[in-house]
Each structure stands twice: as C-alpha cells, then as structure tokens.
Amino acid sequence: MDDLLPELHTNVSGKIRNTKLPKAKSLWPLFEAISNSIHAIQDKGNSNGKIQINIDRQGNDDLLAECENVEIYPITDFEIIDNGVGLDLKNFKSFLTAESEHKIDRGAKGIGRFVCLKAFKSLNFKSSFKNEDDQKNYIREFVFKANDKGIFNHLVNESNNKHTGTSVTLTSFINDYQETCPRKLYDIGEKVIDHFLVYYLNKKAPRIEIVEKINGTKLELNNLYNTSFKASIKAREFELYGYKFDVHLLRLFDVKKGHRIHYCGNDRVVKEEKLLKYIPDLGNSILEDGLNFTYQVYITSAFLDGHVDNERTDFDFPDFVEEGDLQQLVNDSPNLERIRQKAIECLEEILVAYLTNVRQTKYDSYSRHIIADAPQFKTLLKYKPNAVRTMNPNLTGNRLNIELFKVQTDLEIEIKELGEKVLNSNNLVDTDEYKALYDDYIEKFNDIG
Structure with a gap:
C-alpha cells in the first residue's frame, strides 16, 4: 500500500535548532498536537469529534498511585488521542515535508512537529486510517526524533479496525520546558481553552478531556468552558453594510497582555490591537475583589472568514477609507475602521456602568x-x-x-x-x-x- 520512503525532506536537527520556542511557552507543543487533532477531525467531517489528553508524571507508578495529590509532580509525557481522519498517505506526505503548505488555509505554518521536538525528546505516533486506493484500513506507527532523517521504526500494517484516528505521545519533557509547565489539570485546561477560544466561541470545539493517567482523574474542557469562561462572556452583535458581526467580551486574569481587540477569521485570531487606545478609561487593568484582570474582545463574522489574506496574518480589506477614495465609497463595504467603531460602541454599551x-x-x-x-x-x-x-x-x-x-x-x-x-x-x-x-x-x- 505504502511505498513512501519515511524520510523527512529536511535536516531535522538543524530545523529544530533554528526553531524558536521560549521557555515560558512550554505548553505550545501540546497546543500544536491539539491543533493537528482538530484539523484531522474536521477533515473526517466528524460531528462527534473527541480529543483525549493523557498525562504521565515523573516518579514511580506504584508510589504515584498511592499519592493523594499527584499534581505536585512534574509532567513527563502528553499523549493526545483523537478520532480524526488519521495519518493517511496525503497527511503523511505533508508530515514528511518541512513547512508544508498542506493546511496553510487554516493558518498552519507546517512547523508544529519541530516545535514539539524543541521541548520533547521524541514523538511516538500510532495512527489508524483508511487508504483511498484500496479502501482498506491500516495502522501506521513510527517515532519522530531530532536526528538523522527524523523518522524511526516506521511500520504500516493492514488492520481490521474500522475506526480512524491518531495517538501521538510527546515523550520525555526537556527539563528547561518541564520546569515552566503548569502541573494542575485545571491550570492546563484553562490554558488550552484560552488558546483555542475562537473554536469555543464559534461552537466548533470538539469534546476535549484531560486525564490523569495514573488514577483516571478527568477534566472535561467543554464543562470547564461552560462554567468558568462562558458565564463571564458578554456578547453583542452589530450589522455593517448587510454583514453580521459578533462581539465577545471576556475577562482574562493575566494583566501582561493588556486589554486587546482580536479580529478573528476561520477560527483563529488574525489581527489584534490594543483596546486602551480606543477606551483609555479602562486603564492598564481592572481590580475587582482583590484580583486584577484585563478585557479581551473577540470579533467574529462570516465576512471576516471570507477576507483573510493568503498569509493568514491580515485581512484583504483596507484599514480605513482614504479621503477621495470614490471606489471604496461606492463599494460601501466594511473596513477595519468601521468594524472597530461599531465594536467600540458595543463595548461602551456593555461597560456603561463601569465607564x-x-x-x-x-x-x-x-x-x-x-x-x-x-x-x-x-x-x-x-x-x-x-x-x-x-x-x-x-x-x-x-x-x-x-x-x-x-x-x-x-x-x-x-x-x-x-x-x-x-x-x-x-x-x-x-x-x-x-x-x-x-x-x-x-x-x-x-x-x-
């Protein structure tokens, strides 16, 4: 079925050496793996998508099993399991191509696996998929490491398993990143929701759960979102030249980012700017009940989805209309200035009492x-x-x-x-x-x- 030579088309160790990952972003490899799983679920067209994240910790399993609070121990491995389309030939070819453009329309840059190897010693894959050519099911297994051509112990065997999906284990956390990684399931869950918030706002997030492997303790992120995030979100909508826009305002108990407006397209943040510039009375942060927080604003719209540029880093409509730009005035279509102005009006309405x-x-x-x-x-x-x-x-x-x-x-x-x-x-x-x-x-x- 698969005569593809399992060699990555780049110098793996050099690529990883040139990949930047700050120590403070120790969870980004996990985010990359979750993102791949979400895309695989979307590719399958699976309305019952599920991602399970199993956590392994440092220490003897027997001692950990008896421990009342295993969350004090550092994490060594993350196992991410999904019920997506699997690593079929098309997806595996993309995996073997550095900076692949296979998922560029979703904002992917094709470097996620290198980011993972920046913080972990190896990635262990086991994937079930259906081959398009002979319509048979197969299991692909291999190990990805930061040396030689990267791919080791590659096997593809026919399988009776009709279910597709992938398990990837991020193995052996490198110490510098392990030390900055949150240890509590709740803290990790919050970080995951925050990173993939646009999926939750657009009601497109699959069911995600984090499981403590040693004792089975489970955290359902959809429940966490509904109880801790969704309840604090204030929403408004406005219409501009016949297009509907949704404004979501939520609190973030992390004052380093400051108040920000996030313009979203295709389930990801495309552009952002400081909110303080437009509502200076918010100050640098807000103190309530002894806690400081900032406001984060997410703007979503089918119009924005349809106007993300090819690099996925901006929109292809103008920021504002130049005086005398008759063509733009004739078109009567949204630009960033108009969208922002309407969004600020919504925020002024939501925050009227405070302001x-x-x-x-x-x-x-x-x-x-x-x-x-x-x-x-x-x-x-x-x-x-x-x-x-x-x-x-x-x-x-x-x-x-x-x-x-x-x-x-x-x-x-x-x-x-x-x-x-x-x-x-x-x-x-x-x-x-x-x-x-x-x-x-x-x-x-x-x-x-």
Whole structure:
C-alpha cells in the first residue's frame, strides 16, 4: 500500500535548532498536537469529534498511585488521542515535508512537529486510517526524533479496525520546558481553552478531556468552558453594510497582555490591537475583589472568514477609507475602521456602568484641579463637560493643563465659527432663532473673555 520512503525532506536537527520556542511557552507543543487533532477531525467531517489528553508524571507508578495529590509532580509525557481522519498517505506526505503548505488555509505554518521536538525528546505516533486506493484500513506507527532523517521504526500494517484516528505521545519533557509547565489539570485546561477560544466561541470545539493517567482523574474542557469562561462572556452583535458581526467580551486574569481587540477569521485570531487606545478609561487593568484582570474582545463574522489574506496574518480589506477614495465609497463595504467603531460602541454599551463611574470620578478630580489651580479653564466645565470626561485618565500637573488647553482651543474655534454664523449670515430669517443664537454667542464670547 505504502511505498513512501519515511524520510523527512529536511535536516531535522538543524530545523529544530533554528526553531524558536521560549521557555515560558512550554505548553505550545501540546497546543500544536491539539491543533493537528482538530484539523484531522474536521477533515473526517466528524460531528462527534473527541480529543483525549493523557498525562504521565515523573516518579514511580506504584508510589504515584498511592499519592493523594499527584499534581505536585512534574509532567513527563502528553499523549493526545483523537478520532480524526488519521495519518493517511496525503497527511503523511505533508508530515514528511518541512513547512508544508498542506493546511496553510487554516493558518498552519507546517512547523508544529519541530516545535514539539524543541521541548520533547521524541514523538511516538500510532495512527489508524483508511487508504483511498484500496479502501482498506491500516495502522501506521513510527517515532519522530531530532536526528538523522527524523523518522524511526516506521511500520504500516493492514488492520481490521474500522475506526480512524491518531495517538501521538510527546515523550520525555526537556527539563528547561518541564520546569515552566503548569502541573494542575485545571491550570492546563484553562490554558488550552484560552488558546483555542475562537473554536469555543464559534461552537466548533470538539469534546476535549484531560486525564490523569495514573488514577483516571478527568477534566472535561467543554464543562470547564461552560462554567468558568462562558458565564463571564458578554456578547453583542452589530450589522455593517448587510454583514453580521459578533462581539465577545471576556475577562482574562493575566494583566501582561493588556486589554486587546482580536479580529478573528476561520477560527483563529488574525489581527489584534490594543483596546486602551480606543477606551483609555479602562486603564492598564481592572481590580475587582482583590484580583486584577484585563478585557479581551473577540470579533467574529462570516465576512471576516471570507477576507483573510493568503498569509493568514491580515485581512484583504483596507484599514480605513482614504479621503477621495470614490471606489471604496461606492463599494460601501466594511473596513477595519468601521468594524472597530461599531465594536467600540458595543463595548461602551456593555461597560456603561463601569465607564460612567470611572469618567465621573475623573471629571470630579479634573474639576477640583481647574477650580483650585487652573481657573482659566473654568468655562470648560460649563460648555465642554463631556470633553473633560473623555480626556485620558490619570493626568496631573502640566500634562493635565496641556490637554485642557487643547479642549479650550476647540471651544474657542467653535465660538468663532458661531460668531461668523450669527454676525455674517443672511439666511437667518426667523427672529426668535436669530435671537437665541445671538444670545448663545454673546454669553460664550463673554465667558471666554
């Protein structure tokens, strides 16, 4: 059936040496294996997809079996089992090709197996698949290591097993990565959900469970998502030029990333940017019940799915419409600026209570500064209170005065334009309307001196 020479078409040790994997990203090999399993399930068209992750720990099995808390021991191996399409000839050829483009349309870069060998000494594969040529079932087994041509002990045998799927064991965690790897099932489960969150948001995640191999303790990630993640997610939707967009807002108890907007396409994050730039009143993080968190915003849409570029790193529509770009105006189609603006409106609606309180507190603080130390800006409290409320937070001293001066300048320009309208216009025939505008202008003119 399979006369394919089991040799990887690259220098494996050199490829791994040139593959970067920070020590802090010790779970990325697991993510790569899970991603492959998800793709295999999708390729099979399996609506009952399942992925089981078995964890082996360092230590004697008999002693571990008697231990009340095995999670204090380091992890040595991850075994990932799926019921996907299996490593058939097409998928195995892709495996043997470094930086394969086989799954490039899903954002894959073809380097996942090298990332795995950066942190583990070997990958052990056992895969059941159906051969397209003779419609028979086979089992493929081999070991992938970081030397020679990479593939060892490759066997393909006919099988009576009609079920397809793959088991890959990431074997012998390398110490530098093992030391930074979470040990608790719950912590690992949270990291997996966070990494594959778009699948959960789009209701496309297969059933995933993590199992403590020594005692059978099990964590169902779908249940964890429903109880710990989904309950905290706030959702809104908006329509733009006939296209529907979904906005998902959730908390992340990891302040290093900051508040971010994630634009998603084809079940993955394609582009992201800082949310603080558009809602500065969120601050660097939010403290509640003694815990700091940030807001993460995920935007999904069939429109975004259809406009991911070939590199899977951006979208093929413009960020904004250049002034005078008549073709884009005629097309009347979404661009990033329009999508962002509508999403921010949704977020302002969701967070209205929090932001109103923050902005009022800020306004009170800036008002005290104006009254006590900068009375030249008192007219802003009368005519531009909302502009003061939406100024950047935490400004003091000269920095605050500079921003107040900018708002004051805007007010003076508005008053001059109002004066032009009142004193030089011949279009105001309504006496009451004219008198109201005149009185408004005179009051503002006198107030600013």
